[in-house]
Amino acid sequence: MAVVPLTGLEDADRVRSVIESVWGEQVLPREMVRAFQHAGSVLYGAEAPGGDLVGFVLGFAGLSEGLHVHSHMLAAVPEWQDRGVGFALKLAQRAHCLDHGIEQVRWTFDPLVARNARFNLGKLGAEAFRLLPNFYGRMTDRLNRDDRSDRFELRWRLSSERVGRALAGEAERPRIGEALVARDERGMPRPTGKPPQPGATVAVPADHHALKGRDPAAARAWRDAVEEAARWCFEAGLAAVWLDRDRGYVFDLPEAAP
Numbered sequence: 001m002a003v004v005p006l007t008g009l010e011d012a013d014r015v016r017s018v019i020e021s022v023w024g025e026q027v028l029p030r031e032m033v034r035a036f037q038h039a040g041s042v043l044y045g046a047e048a049p050g051g052d053l054v055g056f057v058l059g060f061a062g063l064s065e066g067l068h069v070h071s072h073m074l075a076a077v078p079e080w081q082d083r084g085v086g087f088a089l090k091l092a093q094r095a096h097c098l099d100h101g102i103e104q105v106r107w108t109f110d111p112l113v114a115r116n117a118r119f120n121l122g123k124l125g126a127e128a129f130r131l132l133p134n135f136y137g138r139m140t141d142r143l144n145r146d147d148r149s150d151r152f153e154l155r156w157r158l159s160s161e162r163v164g165r166a167l168a169g170e171a172e173r174p175r176i177g178e179a180l181v182a183r184d185e186r187g188m189p190r191p192t193g194k195p196p197q198p199g200a201t202v203a204v205p206a207d208h209h210a211l212k213g214r215d216p217a218a219a220r221a222w223r224d225a226v227e228e229a230a231r232w233c234f235e236a237g238l239a240a241v242w243l244d245r246d247r248g249y250v251f252d253l254p255e256a257a258p
Contacts, residue, residue, distance in 0.1 A: 001084065003092045006045045006056065007037055014045070014053040022075045026256055036060060042069055042090045046076065046085045054080040056088040061139065070098050071107035071156075090124055091167070094158050099225025103158050108132060108151035112208040112219075116245040120154055127254055128152035128240035131230050147212060147219070150227050152240060155254075163253050174242050174252050175199045181248070182231040188218060189225035196236040196251065202229045203248035 006015065012033035019028055036058060037043060046055035055076035062070040063141025071093060074083040097105060109116045111128070120126045136149040157163055165171055184190040189203065205222050206213045212219040230240070230249070239254035 001045045001049070001052070001080075001083075001088065001242050003044055003049055003088050006043045006053075011043075011045065011053075012037065015043075015056050015058070016054055018056055018075055018077055023076045028073070033058075041172070042071075042093050044096070044248040046080070046089055048080070051187055055085040055089060055181060059093060059107075061102075065116050066104070068104040069093070069102055069103060071105050074096050075109075086119060086189060087123060087191060094156075096157055105158065106154060106155050108135060110208075111150060111230060111240075111249070112204055112222060114204050114206060114208070114243060117204070117240075117249070121240065121242050122171050123166060124156060125160070125163035125171060126154040126156040127162075129234070129254060131227065131234050132188055133227060133231075148223055148227075150223065150231070155239075157255065161245075171177050173244075173248050176201060176244065176247055176250055179203065179247065180232065181225050181247075185243065189222050191229065193251075196229075196233040198237055198238065198252045200233060200238065200251045201244065201247040202226055202233070202240075202251070204243075213224045 015033050016028065016030055039060070041163040042057070042059040048054050056073070057071065059071040060258045062068045062245045070148045074086055074089060084168050090149050093105065109120060111117065121128070130153040132151040132153055135149050135151040177197055178194045179192050179201045180194050180196060181202045182190045182192060183203045194200070204226055208219060210220070211222070233251040237253070238251040241252045242250040244250055
């Protein structure tokens with residue numbers, strides 16, 4: 001696999017092909033991809049040995065609360081998932097930003113998708129600092145339809161010690177305190193009523209997409225419980241810094257800016 005910049009018109013169609021394989025429909029027009037390319041946005045692709053595009057990452061400059069890159073999309077085709085494609089693309093994005101004097105990348109993700117949380121918080125060293133309820137409104141793609149589009153916003157401080165440790169495979173597991181949301185014997189969310197403190201945990205389903213398919217009511221219960229507990233944690237000045245396989249999100253004091 002090779003990571004390459006995507007600058008040509010034909011690359012716009014290759015990006016759309018990856019989007020279709022992951023989300024099931026064209027959610028980004030070719031003209032918009034082309035405009036991002038022309039404006040100098042951060043667009044890298046992962047190519048298989050035969051030259052097929054198997055993943056991409058797309059980010060663009062953001063100005064709210066300071067200059068940063070907003071990483072809008074990261075995807076790998078299903079047969080190349082869990083093979084290091086996403087990590088390689090994020091490393092390329094990080095290098096590009098640092099080369100241009102940009103020290104922070106931000107993006108959003110669904111807090112109920114545990115595999116993405118482990119990657120974002122543990123593998124990359126980002127931290128979630130804000131809840132964006134129903135951020136995109138009603139979505140119609142294969143992964144998000146019939147669900148509320150709650151999102152966590154992440155902050156990836158590219159030169160921080162936390163990120164350096166995570167990228168070296170030396171991320172430190174934070175202290176774990178009391179649960180705000182636990183998992184009961186039926187696999188349902190159980191709010192505890194505990195106040196948010198450093199180390200607070202919020203459980204999530206092991207596989208939200210599978211749960212949504214077999215038990216939509218249970219998936220909605222998890223969505224509501226996580227949204228409420230996370231809101232309390234963020235309002236208390238905490239950040240989501242880890243996803244523990246048993247206890248869920250671990251909230252702690254955010255890392256000081258470098």
